[in-house]
Amino acid sequence: MMNDEMLHYVDKSVLCWLATIDEGGCPNVSPKEIFCACGQSELLIANIASPGSMSNIQRNPLVCVSFVDVFVQKGFKVKGEARVIDSTQREFVARAEPLARMAGERFPFASLFVVNVTRVEPIVAPSYRLYLDTVESVQVASAMKAYGVRATGF
Template identity: 35%
Template sequence: MITSSAHRMIEDWRLGFVATADAYGAPNLSPKGTFVVHDSKTIGFAEIRSPDTLKNIALCPQVEISFVDILTRRAVLIGGTARSVARDSDEFARLFPTYEELWPDLASSFGSIVLVDVTACRPTCSPAYDNGATASDLRRNWMQRVQDINSRHEQSEVTPC
């Protein structure tokens, strides 16, 4: 079951790192930035340019997804079984409006929607908490780091992917 704190983290950050394995057991880790919580047992993402992830899910549907609050250094690991919902299906048509509303500029690129039936939801956090750091301390420090990085990038040309 997806906890309320995990639900909040997924909706706040939307970016999850999806781990799959190929037919030989080799891992594939792929960031997906279009996550949605559908209900207490189901999350999903809009698939865009993810041929390896889709191929691996078709072979072995077990996935693990890591969501990280980069400011507080708290995370949640979601385990589950994934399946791809084809763009030409009735189920896709039912799911699509939620994703289209959140990412209208990307909607035409959605090849499918991948749904994950959640079987595990485990929180993790930085060892900094073991040394007495608080979420506020970490948020303040990492916000400063983000601002420093932003300032540095504003001064140089960043090459798009």
């Protein structure tokens, strides 16, 4: 489901946004810092201080996860079904390993969300659709100016 371009956005994103459905049927969006792709059909997300997301997923597994590069103003929306794996389950250690490496000691977690991807859609800023001559370099320059940041050499 997730191609190389989509996986690139997952790898370079600092945050993803997990949308779940609460007990009243209302959408709930929560930022997540520790996440990764597992192959081309799963996302793993560490459950760090997210009791609402966890209870929502346990009640209704339908989720949407968004990744957006705020400078390029493009990204992807991933829809799927999620499940919670906690530290009492046999598969937890193996599934949590890549997330634990990213989290380090700073962000301990005792459960994670596994999102089985069913659909992927692009997210594109309106300017790309309204002005067909829009190019990424111009979008990046405009966003950097708007956010008051400058590119640096690494």
